Amino acid sequence: MTMLTDRQQLSYIAAQAADARVNLELETEGMTLNIGPQHPATHGTLRIIARLDGEQVVWAEPSCGYMHRGYEKLTEVRTFPQVTALINRIDWLGSFANEVPFILAAEKLMGIEAPARAQHIRTILFELSRIANVSLFLGDLGVQLGAITPVFMAFRDREYVLNLIEGATGGRFHPNFDRIGGLKDDLPAGWIDETRTVMKKLRNFCDEIENLLFGNEIFQSRTRGIGVIPRDVAMQYGLSGANLRASGVDWDLRRDQSLPMAWNKVDWKVWTHNDGDSFARCWVRLQEVRESTKIVDQLIETLPAGPVMTKVPRIIKVPEGEAWVATENPLGEMGYYVVSKGDLGPFRVKIRSASFNNMSITPWLLKGVYVPDIITILASLYFILGDIDR
């Protein structure tokens, strides 16, 4: 007989119970549908085990870890400069945003702060990676719901943003541009003018997506009232980012905590929505892209002159201590708890990635919905596999 872990046994009992419920009501037989690990709607290798009664989900559970790469463990055997190259790969669509909290935590331990110009450029690149990330979400949303055109528009306009990131950092996907104490390099000439035109294009793209997708009655009927997360449930499950703001919680780490970044120097708005359904989540993200383009526009106008790197030793040793820094990443709150013992590399790093916590609500949320709504809800929750499995 095969040995079962407690967890497997529990889920087996739950499945049995779900079956019994199905059988009692209609005398029908339940069906277990494995959505994933290879499925176009799961953005990678997420597996959702769903027990169906006809097309209705009776019980669902996400099964993560098919793409676990062990970043927390890997960071323990790398030096601090090497870690940024690794953690780029966590949320691979907004990679620059992954570097920032780790670097900020390391800087906090060392008691240094990046110069003002570096802070500005960091914030610009952070917002650019948010735009690149969320604009792909907006296109992908269409594909998940059956419209094929939006994703090509998203790829088209995201390309401009990636070109910007590549122009400044050298890497399209994995910039690895952040250094402890500042940035690797300054911006190349002509970059700011290019950014200005690209931001116009991106706002245009938002309008296009709004006309093509958000205004569409079919889209609205597919998303409105589907997967409603009430305010208190959202807070109990520890959601963050746009998923939380769509449930009416006005909480954004960019505004609500003071970090050595440039968000508090510009004028922008945190969008919230009271409905808490899939449409609200998508809509909040759309508004966030617009807001990000405004932040970038303002920041490139007020870029201060100066160096982009403070004095740091050539071989970086972070003093002993512990630090926790979290930022509002494209997917939600992303934080690093860095423990240093005074060595070249961190002793232990705990990564709090947004998608992993956002996924925790799926068993609660998927109960009772139809199979097509699973896709809508997963798409609107917006996770990235690398961010779940790390």
Add this chain to the structure above:
Amino acid sequence: MSTLSVLAIDIPYWAQSLLRVLGGLVAVLLPAGTIVYVFLFKMMSFMQSRLGPMEAGPFGSLQLFAEVGKWLQKEDICPERADKFIFKLAPLIVLASTFLLVAVVPFGPDAWFTNFEAGIFYALAVSSVSVLGILIAGWASANKYSLLGGLRAAGQLIAYELPMVLAVIGVVIQAGSMNLQDIVVAQNAGSMFGWDGVGNPYVLTQFVGFVVFMVAVQAELTQAPFDMPIAESELVSGYMTEYSGFRFLIFFIGEFATAGVFAMIASILFLGGWGVPFAWFGWSDIDSIDNWMNIVGPLILFTKMMLVVFVIMWVRFSYPRFREDQLQRFAWKVLIPISLVNIMVTAILKVAF
């Protein structure tokens, strides 16, 4: 009157049959190939600001042949636990319904395969045969996604069969015939309030019927926004999931050939089919039409078909898809009442005028 008797050649019966089979192949495959190239490859790409296939042939025009070659080379996989015989039969049923459908389509005054009285009745009847193929494809694949897709397809195609029939009834009442040839003649020979400049295409008088028919056709073809049965992002192409190689090719051709044939039927019912308004050339009825219409007629029909397919594909590339229950609700609560009212109004007006 046979297809070729107009050319005053005496052809034996077997040769006529052979010619009809060849003609049927051309009438199904040529529009299907054109639709795939013009709309699926090129129009979709342009709508997404890309160029589409460009390498095979000038502007990628031979891409479809390359794809066919690729599919024919692929292994014909049959899942271990599938019901092998039915699994292999299913694509053929789907394609057969397309060939049966094209049999009643008139391409010119004398250019048709068969010309019988209950033509439109027959067309609507054989178009539902494809449901059978899709249902057994979903069932025989031994795949949960395919099963869901097949069941969805069955539910959807049956639900949309009804508004389609009801939308056609308006046309039948107005033309006073179920013969497709007669419907074409009635449109082109007709006049609106005494003016016969454009004849009387039923898209003007039966506009509601036309819209309902087009929506139903969209659903019948399982094109977005009614592509719930194939839904590649949730059901991984539904009933087609397990098919590969040339069986998938048959499904693929079937999809676009059926689109072409339905577009032909739509243009026959509502846009005047192969004809031009008879008043332009002073014709009065079908016997007085010049013989060159047998050559030009198919081209006119082809042009109108492309127009209709353009609309179908345009909608397909722009819209997200409905959910299954919304789709059923839309058919039973919106389309069927509208088409019933349309029939009533048409009948009243028919009696009144």
Add this chain to the structure above:
Amino acid sequence: MPKIPGLFKGLGVTLGTLSRTVTEGANTVQYPHEKETPPIRARGVIALHEGNCTSCMLCARSCPDWCIYIEGHKELAPPRRAGGKPRQVNKLDRFDIDYALCMYCGICVEVCPFDALFWSPEYEYSEPRIADLLHDKAKLGEWMQTVPEAPELEAGADKKGKK
């Protein structure tokens, strides 16, 4: 003005894109026929300036996934001044980078104290076999030809840009 239903707006967007593609051309590039020039800083491939390398192993040690292989030996070079002692120099025997492993993080380029490694935007070096992606110092030296000048910096930048 009455509100246009979203369904028709959506059709308008796709038709607009269609006409834009037909009149102004597509946003895509027909790759093998026309090529985009990557930005100056693009991290395409690592080029080696062999003369500068002292086989100090700093790059190999700082590489996060250890994809640089260096072998060298010590050699006696003729003295600089007449009558001086012969100098001891490190001679590079092998400098291989396994591009199948490389993460393109750029740490090696940064730590190199003698400016022997450079980024080149060259990107067309794919191979049919994964083992062929292990490039030796001759190949890495060839890429030195494609290394561009460092870009001008944006206004307000403090230091002069290096490489």
